[in-house]
Amino acid sequence: MKHYIKLLRGKFKKYEIDGYVIPKNDDFFTEYSKLNRLEVISNFSGSAGLAIILKNKNYLFTDGRYTIQSKIESGKNFKIYGFEKLINCSLFKNLTLGIDPKLFTNTQIKNYFLKFNKIKYVEKNLIDEIKKQKEDISVPFFSLDKSIIGESVNSKLTKITKYLKKNKSDYIFISAPENVAWTLNIRGRDGPNSPIPNSRLLISKSKKILLISNLKKCKQLLKNKVIKKDEFLDENNLPSRILHLKGKNFIVDDKSCSIFYENLIKSKFNITKREDPIYLLKAIKNKTEIKNMINAHIFDGVALTKFLYWIKKINKKKITEVEAAKKLENFRKINKNFLYPSFDTIAGSGKNGAIVHYRAKKGNCRVINKRDVFLCDSGGQYKYGTTDVTRTICFSKQKQNIKDIFTKVLKGHIAVATTDINKDDTGKKIDKRARKFLNKSNLDYAHGTGHGVGFFLNVHEGPQSITKINTIKIKEGMVLSNEPGYYKTNEYGIRIENLVYVKKIKRNLLFKNLTMAPIEKDLINFDLLTFNEKNYLFKYHFEVYSKISEYLNLNERKWLASFI
Numbered sequence: 001m002k003h004y005i006k007l008l009r010g011k012f013k014k015y016e017i018d019g020y021v022i023p024k025n026d027d028f029f030t031e032y033s034k035l036n037r038l039e040v041i042s043n044f045s046g047s048a049g050l051a052i053i054l055k056n057k058n059y060l061f062t063d064g065r066y067t068i069q070s071k072i073e074s075g076k077n078f079k080i081y082g083f084e085k086l087i088n089c090s091l092f093k094n095l096t097l098g099i100d101p102k103l104f105t106n107t108q109i110k111n112y113f114l115k116f117n118k119i120k121y122v123e124k125n126l127i128d129e130i131k132k133q134k135e136d137i138s139v140p141f142f143s144l145d146k147s148i149i150g151e152s153v154n155s156k157l158t159k160i161t162k163y164l165k166k167n168k169s170d171y172i173f174i175s176a177p178e179n180v181a182w183t184l185n186i187r188g189r190d191g192p193n194s195p196i197p198n199s200r201l202l203i204s205k206s207k208k209i210l211l212i213s214n215l216k217k218c219k220q221l222l223k224n225k226v227i228k229k230d231e232f233l234d235e236n237n238l239p240s241r242i243l244h245l246k247g248k249n250f251i252v253d254d255k256s257c258s259i260f261y262e263n264l265i266k267s268k269f270n271i272t273k274r275e276d277p278i279y280l281l282k283a284i285k286n287k288t289e290i291k292n293m294i295n296a297h298i299f300d301g302v303a304l305t306k307f308l309y310w311i312k313k314i315n316k317k318k319i320t321e322v323e324a325a326k327k328l329e330n331f332r333k334i335n336k337n338f339l340y341p342s343f344d345t346i347a348g349s350g351k352n353g354a355i356v357h358y359r360a361k362k363g364n365c366r367v368i369n370k371r372d373v374f375l376c377d378s379g380g381q382y383k384y385g386t387t388d389v390t391r392t393i394c395f396s397k398q399k400q401n402i403k404d405i406f407t408k409v410l411k412g413h414i415a416v417a418t419t420d421i422n423k424d425d426t427g428k429k430i431d432k433r434a435r436k437f438l439n440k441s442n443l444d445y446a447h448g449t450g451h452g453v454g455f456f457l458n459v460h461e462g463p464q465s466i467t468k469i470n471t472i473k474i475k476e477g478m479v480l481s482n483e484p485g486y487y488k489t490n491e492y493g494i495r496i497e498n499l500v501y502v503k504k505i506k507r508n509l510l511f512k513n514l515t516m517a518p519i520e521k522d523l524i525n526f527d528l529l530t531f532n533e534k535n536y537l538f539k540y541h542f543e544v545y546s547k548i549s550e551y552l553n554l555n556e557r558k559w560l561a562s563f564i
Helices: 002-009 037-042 064-074 106-112 126-130 153-166 177-184 215-223 235-243 259-266 278-283 287-314 321-333 350-354 400-417 427-439 531-551 554-561
Strands: 019-023 050-054 058-062 079-082 096-099 118-121 171-174 200-204 209-213 232-234 249-251 270-273 338-341 346-349 373-378 380-382 389-394 479-482 485-488 492-495 498-505 508-513
Touching: 002 037, 002 050, 002 126, 019 037, 037 050, 037 126, 058 064, 064 079, 106 259, 153 171, 153 177, 153 200, 153 278, 171 177, 177 200, 177 209, 177 278, 200 235, 209 215, 209 235, 215 232, 232 235, 235 259, 259 270, 287 321, 287 380, 287 389, 287 498, 287 531, 287 554, 321 338, 321 346, 321 373, 346 350, 350 373, 350 485, 350 492, 373 492, 389 492, 400 427, 400 479, 400 485, 400 492, 400 498, 400 508, 400 531, 531 554
Parallel strands: 019 096, 058 079, 096 118, 171 249, 209 232, 249 270
Antiparallel strands: 019 050, 050 058, 171 200, 200 209, 338 380, 346 373, 373 389, 479 498, 485 492, 498 508
């Protein structure tokens, strides 16, 4: 890391800059990317962060999930701050900061740096200059049948062109790969854990499309006539093609249209709107997608339940966190519909559980002690569905205060699951329900309560989420996580996470659980639960048993029945 910082600083004079800014995202603005320039320069491996290297100081910005992890990985060489310190950043002033214009949006730069500092576009990425990044183009894009996805490409294009006409625009430039995937019913393998196809898409108000990507990745789509020859454009030819388009007005996406592409479009067209409608369209799953996600969660619940039974009742060996994560993945692999994890498993025992997005690494992880509380957050990509689930378990009798805190987290989890969405219709309102019982004891957690989830796509997808600030209306068909927690630094971590979907029964909107796996009863103080909360747990475990017991062996079945 120090070596790369030195090499980077050696380029400041040539490019006439006082510092250089390195975000976590790649030029497709994806959360989980195979390229990780931020880790190269800072050693920080989390999914959200930004580094600034100055001539004699280094800064790293991240969020509450990574407070502990960032100090462990980068603390010796970086001053670490929360993302809030990036807004109108005043930690340094009157400096010229170099940026790669393909990695930032105009809004980000305006919000972060323009009040107290200047920005200079550096067309070559300086991290790539000091450490060459290889792009993997081995896996071609593939299409999903309408029977799996539930809606045709034509139907989706009709919705998008209707939006274009309503906003008096000639084109929309779709720069987020997951939105391209949704529109064209295609997937790829460009994320380490997400089936995203790294590509961009132009759609005209007359429904003409232009898929912009690498030819090697699109050969299968062209061969199978998913797209026609004149509907494909090599990414290197995009600048000149945009300049030859006819029309006046463009819609771009404020979250993923880089300065590079926005400036290119602005050189000839008016930008009428900076909002991609696909985020919201994609967030509302249709009946086919929900049905497939329900099935994926049954498979996933079987694997997780087998793992929980094995680690609590069968395993007598001393195993590491890495070995536990591998064992869980092996249980998932038994199912032919499992493809790969939806993110790197978080398997944290004892004090490592307090690191919210902890990643156990071989040779640098703990042996799971029978006295430990063990937090395991994992998920899978299935044909066809994305899962994400956290269970916190124990192997021996725990202290009363740990059981009490676990129970308060559970009460928050149940409060979210039983929300009357007609009344509490935004993530902001629901988030208060999740924290209520912890807050009474002056306890809290530094992450959101829930995030949106894609259909066989990204495990984190908006615009809906359950956080202190999200005001997007929760609608029928949305999928979210429900994951309150509590973390005591250097001691333990607790989190209980299910995925839920929004169902309409008569006129009532309510959450239905997708996740089908038992919740640790040995950590519950039942005296703290109300009659309704106990009833909820009984019904939940009864549903889990009825859906997955046929796939378990006799001993696993008996154990699962003990939760009812």
